[in-house]
Amino acid sequence: MITINENYLKLQDSYLFSTIAKKVTKFQEENPDKKVIKLGIGDVTLPIVPIVGKAIKEATEEMLKKETFRGYGPEQGYDFLREKIAINDYQKLGITIQKDEIFVSDGTKCDTGNIGEIFSKDNIIAITDPVYPVYLDTNIMAGRTGDYHPNKKQYEKVVYLETTAENNFIPELPKEKVDMIYLCFPNNPTGTVLNKLELTKWVTYAKQNKAIILFDGAYEAFIEEEGIPHSIYEIEGAKEVAIEFRSFSKTAGFTGLRCAYTIIPKELKAYTQKGKEVNLNQLWSRRQCTKFNGVPYITQRAAQSIYTKEGQKQIQENIQYYKENAKRIRQGLQKAGYTVFGGKNAPYIWLKVPNGYTSWEFFDYLLETANIVGTPGSGFGPSGEGYFRLTAFASKENTIEAMERIQNLK
Numbered sequence: 001m002i003t004i005n006e007n008y009l010k011l012q013d014s015y016l017f018s019t020i021a022k023k024v025t026k027f028q029e030e031n032p033d034k035k036v037i038k039l040g041i042g043d044v045t046l047p048i049v050p051i052v053g054k055a056i057k058e059a060t061e062e063m064l065k066k067e068t069f070r071g072y073g074p075e076q077g078y079d080f081l082r083e084k085i086a087i088n089d090y091q092k093l094g095i096t097i098q099k100d101e102i103f104v105s106d107g108t109k110c111d112t113g114n115i116g117e118i119f120s121k122d123n124i125i126a127i128t129d130p131v132y133p134v135y136l137d138t139n140i141m142a143g144r145t146g147d148y149h150p151n152k153k154q155y156e157k158v159v160y161l162e163t164t165a166e167n168n169f170i171p172e173l174p175k176e177k178v179d180m181i182y183l184c185f186p187n188n189p190t191g192t193v194l195n196k197l198e199l200t201k202w203v204t205y206a207k208q209n210k211a212i213i214l215f216d217g218a219y220e221a222f223i224e225e226e227g228i229p230h231s232i233y234e235i236e237g238a239k240e241v242a243i244e245f246r247s248f249s250k251t252a253g254f255t256g257l258r259c260a261y262t263i264i265p266k267e268l269k270a271y272t273q274k275g276k277e278v279n280l281n282q283l284w285s286r287r288q289c290t291k292f293n294g295v296p297y298i299t300q301r302a303a304q305s306i307y308t309k310e311g312q313k314q315i316q317e318n319i320q321y322y323k324e325n326a327k328r329i330r331q332g333l334q335k336a337g338y339t340v341f342g343g344k345n346a347p348y349i350w351l352k353v354p355n356g357y358t359s360w361e362f363f364d365y366l367l368e369t370a371n372i373v374g375t376p377g378s379g380f381g382p383s384g385e386g387y388f389r390l391t392a393f394a395s396k397e398n399t400i401e402a403m404e405r406i407q408n409l410k
């Protein structure tokens with residue numbers, strides 16, 4: 001008899017985006033004359049920049065010729081890309097990352113989901129609450145979370161690090177001992193960041209407790225304020241306790257092209273049950289070579305092109321476009337009397353829903369009165385209740401119109 005991984009049955013169905021889609025469809029059917037503006041999307045909307053298109057065309061030409069055709073590439077990524085990453089994303093910050101500490105992949109979603117494979121099922125995980133759902137769900141699948149408690153809306157073995165307005169969206173160090181700590185800053189969904197001092201506390205905790213930090217820096221390109229680390233390796237000693245994930249998705253509009261990378265420093269160790277040190281760089285390399293055959297050559301050439309002077313200029317223009325939208329939303333909401341967070345170093349704006357509303361009730365209110373779609377905070381975890389997420393990825397025109405509509409509600 002074939003049996004299943006029953007941990008999958010512990011997953012709570014995420015009705016979040018399907019429920020939103022259903023509600024919006026119904027509203028549009030009933031109100032065909034109303035223009036609905038979607039500020040719920042977490043995907044980029046501007047096309048890839050010209051230099052990336054050029055690199056794709058050139059690489060395609062190479063693939064068409066017998067002399068320059070490429071088949072399987074190195075599982076960890078081509079050196080031409082890894083070198084550019086090491087120089088541009090790390091050396092410029094004063095951080096030395098070797099080429100073979102960089103693992104090029106097809107997405108941070110896959111990497112943050114797959115990384116759990118090299119860790120024991122007995123590790124205790126800590127996640128911020130609210131959270132990007134991949135960290136939790138992949139640990140449920142792996143059997144690391146225990147059962148779900150519907151009353152608390154929490155899994156029994158998971159340590160939830162609340163991030164709300166009450167603690168300024170700064171997660172407190174856990175009182176209990178945890179082994180795997182997922183941190184994502186700039187944060188999705190709250191759009192908030194951690195400064196160097198706060199991040200240092202986590203590195204110190206990880207060292208003292210022989211824990212590991214899984215640091216998701218997917219929104220690094222949106223950081224504008226001084227004192228906000230662009231990499232966890234800006235913190236002294238972090239190479240001994242942290243894996244960093246970065247993605248070209250939001251940095252360069254690669255959500256459809258798919259390219260990302262993961263840094264596993266050679267200093268980084270974990271332990272066997274008997275306490276013997278194991279090098280995680282080698283373990284992950286072994287895993288990738290076994291299960292992954294690399295990112296397409298064409299895609300890696302496309303990613304490489306963003307590190308040219310022209311490439312940086314072009315992707316910055318797009319990032320600035322989204323950042324201006326974020327500013328419009330932040331200021332527009334404040335003008336309308338809302339309390340808002342995030343949106344400065346991130347494309348996400350997290351707002352407090354008015355008293356008396358749940359996140360979902362506010363969703364309905366905004367859809368029905370202003371014809372605007374956002375995402376209820378409760379969809380990202382129990383501590384997201386009472387909050388609402390808007391994103392900066394819509395067009396400038398729609399963002400301006402949405403803010404006018406919200407201000408006119410008052």
Ligand code: PLP
Nearest residue numbers: 107108109132188218247249260
């Ligand atoms: N990490 C975070 C925090 C995200 O919000 C997202 C996408 O929304 C991802 C990772 C996905 O990255 P990728 O497109 O590289 O898989």
